[in-house]
Amino acid sequence: MTAPGPPVPPLPGPLSARLARYTGLAGAVLLTVAGYLGGALPDAPLGVTPASIWRTPDGPATLICWLAGTALLVGAWWSLREGAPSTRWAYVTAGLWALPLLVAPPLGSRDVYSYACQGWTYAHGVDPYAVGVAAAGCPWLDTVAPIWRDTPAPYGPVFVLLAALAATLGGGLTGTVVLLRVIAVAGLLLVAVCLPGLARAAGVPTRRAVWLLLACPLVGVHLVAGAHNDAVMLGLLLCGLLVIIRSPGRPAALLLAGALLGLAVTVKASAVVVVPFAALAAVRGRHTVRVLLRDGGWLAGGLLAALLVTSAVSGLGFGWVNGLTHSGDSEQWTSPPTAVGFVVDYAGEVVGRDPHAVPVLRAVALVLLAGVLVVLWWRAWRTLRGLNDARIEARRPRVALHGAALALVAAVVLSPVFHPWYATWPLALLALTAIRTTWFVLPVAVAAFLTLPDGTNLARFTKAPGALAMTALLLTVVLLVLRTTHRPGPTRRS
Template sequence: MTAPGTPPPQSGPPAGSLLARSARYAGLVGAVLLTVAGYLGGALPDAPLGATPVSIWRAPGGPATLTCWLVGTALLVGAWWSLRAGAPSTRWAYVTAGLWALPLLVAPPLGSRDVYSYACQGWTYAHGIDPYAVGVAATGCPWVDAVAPIWRDTPAPYGPVFVLLAALAVGLGGGLNGTVALLRVIAVAGLLLAVLCLPGLARAAGVPTRRAAWLALAGPLVGVHLVAGAHNDAVMLGLLLCGLLIVVRRPGRPSALLLAGVLLGLAVTVKASAVVVAPFAALAALHGRYTVRALVRDGSWLAGGLLAALLVTSALSGLGFGWVGGLTHSGDSEQWTSPPTAVGFVVDYAGALVGRDPQAVPVVRAVALLLLVGALVVLWWRAWRALRALDHTPQPVARFRVALHGAALALVAVVVLSPVFHPWYATWPLALLALTAAGTTWFVLPAAAAAFLALPDGTNLARFTKAPGALAMTALLLTVLVRILRRSQRR
């Protein structure tokens, strides 16, 4: 990982090169194969739940389903990886990402059944029931059988804006299929908003737009989970990038910062994890010298807009802040893909060897959340000090890059230290790292690996690799910590 003020490389292959042509069409073939796998054994409403990789393989068409899925994922990942230094041009990146998305737009839900949870939560609200008070199983939702069993008794963990959007999809959809289709339209609208904002943010950070667009939009996690899976993370990212664009375009202007704060607040009311970006957006909002007085002056407009969005949406929806309590249920799923959970598993395994049951997972998760708070404070303080050092820099590019890179690392910390991790969570930091990071391998490689964690019907492979996965994740975590400590000592 390089310093945030370091610009990324400016090179990319020609559009007519063999590498570019091979990547484009290999990825397209991969997207088509994933769509075929979806129709053979995707997360269809009436698909059997609780499947395992073995049962999927033995099912009619199972070998074809898994073969299409694995080969398609490998092609999509390989094509994305091959151009990680940058696409030939911005237009080429957009056209290729759109080409890959076309088959996935007409695929059934892939990699997760969360879209059915969204539908039932929207149905619950549309029928006058508080989705933050009860799980969808207790509300009479007619589509509850399509929801993954683990989430049927869980209150909604999403903010009021997304609940309203889900209820709108239910009202206009006329049934489950129509609702799912409209939820996908909403997710794609969020991605299109991100598409519009990326060029401006890339210019503000001094990054080639062709690289930022490729890394942020063409990745397999975006196509599979945000387009085909219709995850609400797409809406959060679109609002987040739009708010940040206004901040870097109009720093120091109260009306612009108020609007940017509203957009960031709306992102938070879709998914609460977006809130960690706000303190770094306040750094980017400063105009002139970096002083505490300027931070209070410009940051207060941003904070005012964010708080107004939270208060107004919570009041207008009639749901208040009940959604905050729903966040506590997001960790009901225990999987080794979350580093704190993996460490807790390993401690429990070690205790079992000596005849004890430490029940370490909740403890390690709590410690990780404390570490997260500390990490966010340190990242903000480092960004503040770096910006103070750049106080007399005439060009704003380096200043914006420092603030945006701090926001990207804050999202990395959230993903790494949260009690649960799902593959689509990697799209949060990916979008901002594409705008700021000089090196790419350190964050592209984990995102590529995460693409292989789920099967088309939503079966998570982490469920069936608990012990080896926990040991591998813990070993990886220790290796990274050792490297960080050694680097700190050398400095």
Template structure:
């Protein structure tokens, strides 16, 4: 895009971010905002029309500006500056898109006052801010790892009251994003190869993607500012630690101290949010120096696994909570919404059963099948990545594309986790986004869903999926069938080459 066009996108996105912040002050997830509202009741509120108008226009502007530069910002620096500019209004806005930050605050308060947050919910613990927590989560134990519970307790200690705690939690989330931002250019460089390419590897594909595209897609997206900055979701911390651990493993493969550190960082990511664990087997592949043999994998992957296990055990023991957090993970599926494909399929089966006077209660069964399918998909993805790395070594010797292959496998593992999990919230789409931004040759297939889910939540945390259950479930099931049919008809293809960057581009490598 030309300089004037890029400038237009920058300021259109800034206007959008400002409108979203205004919508937050008018009707965001404020502590005293009414709970259990509907879109219609929001509209009837005194500031309802202004709230929804600002929210809709702001989201359209932010999504449109991000989409217009999906092939890359003018430069990496330009992308950083613009992403930061868009984040500023949202940094000082009330919580947007969900009320999870209040659950974090109560979980931190619970631990800080000597109660096990994995044994009781916020209500039983006596959290003084209980009225701010969404009703569905008031009696639910914490579903997060001990590192995040410790961070939440630190936020409570530093913040004192509720407002100070929310500010501290937002600072922690922004710190996670800054860590991710520091790692992105280096990961983009590691995922490319020198200009000469590699024997036996398609030149365009081996070249990797420009850092300016990776930074833009990963940091300027509409979900980042609304959900990770304003919403202060702990996914930001998980992503920062995850990318940092991957970078260390890729930078110094085969060196035990570096692999121990990489494993420890990945372990910390897992003890913030357990979904990070699906990346670990691919990180082990990235950690191998030289030829990818079983012996090399056991040697180098073993060091990484040791660092991860050590981090998990040390943080679990240091918190005094042990491994009780593992049991808390079972409550993350208490919410049922059609935005999770397995849940949508379960809804449709129940609707069909109702037509013949049956009540199959299919949602739990379909979710269980989806988790088994996820396990199989992850194994297949890992095996294909392993075989690709072995073939690269046979054709090209010590393949410098190995980091990209491993990172792309990790990205697809996160995609599978998001698609097949029992629950989906809009900010879950940020999990694979950064790795796809670094490794995917084509962008449309993942940029379109990210743009679409930006419209799912209202500023006060109301999820529109709650009010579109039947049509949403039918539409999601139909989409799954279409995707499955196309996948079955599609023949295996060679990876699509990435367009060669133009001269003067800040291409990595």
């Protein structure tokens, strides 16, 4: 029995579907060409600006191919946002778009070189949570963005072990990057396997869920070509959730699911916000405090075991928690609390003061995030508590998954830093649960234009206007939410 989901959208016509497929493929090919002309190649100059890229011999062609390719890929994805013609069609098209990007150089970021150096550091007996890759003596240091050369690794021990494996087997920088991309693609294949089961449980058309996530331009550019470890985190996360939904209340399955969620956390700690909602999905039958503690306890046991075992096997303990404090070293207006902090600092400069508001606003946002997560969990719990026995099994997966999706939205919006590929976290679960798509598809589409092929982040060069625009947008959203919340209901006649 599946949960009642959004209304099934009409199938796109054969002509529009075919046009979308080959428009997106043309976009992916143009992005690959842009990558070879001016992507994040090992010997590409660092610290460039859009203007300096334009002045290079291949600069105009690079930027034109990149912008045109991004526009074509985003447009094709957007045109079928209500669902592809079929699930198989969505898989085939997403795979077709990924083919050129599989052979492209790293695109949109230089993080894969940081991964390579962190793996090399661990493989050579140095603790990557104690020193940066510069102090460790990584031979590929020149490829790493300067801001990350002296900071400890912010990733968990599972990913450090994977990066070390890639560095050991790769034999050199190129081989290491190729293996890191293979690892990222393996994570996406796990996502692809889990999506149909989760979509059916949530009552969402599989053809829509697969299209929204796997065909997303951010997935192709940043998770495939960019080889970001978010792909591994999402694969483990969705796999753990699928095990829970298929076998609620079963101790062995919940231990396994908890271990998978724990592995996701030890890739990227942001996955932890999903765990309380996973506990709601783990309950079989009526939701009572006693049953929640029992089934949630098995889940927590598996998660804790994964954390302890991976920290012990790696020999790194929990030093990776300290590395998380450096993830916000980059200040960009794409993070709403950072943008508001910028605006407060600008206002302070006008009156001759320097408030240093960014760290304060970031701290406030993290406190607010904790409160939002509690409210979201409580609402999901109350919803499930109010369902009778006949409805609870059908509604439980959808309620829990949607709560987890909103938790990831809150984590991304209130995080001290935002990079475009972070948008894939909530997208993975919103694709499975959201009724309307435009509200989250539009920001994802905009995020696809925030980087250039060599990893240049356009937010660095639009600090003041970007901060003002983000703050204005944030205020508008807050006012609309307050207006909707306090809208008076219909009056009753006596």
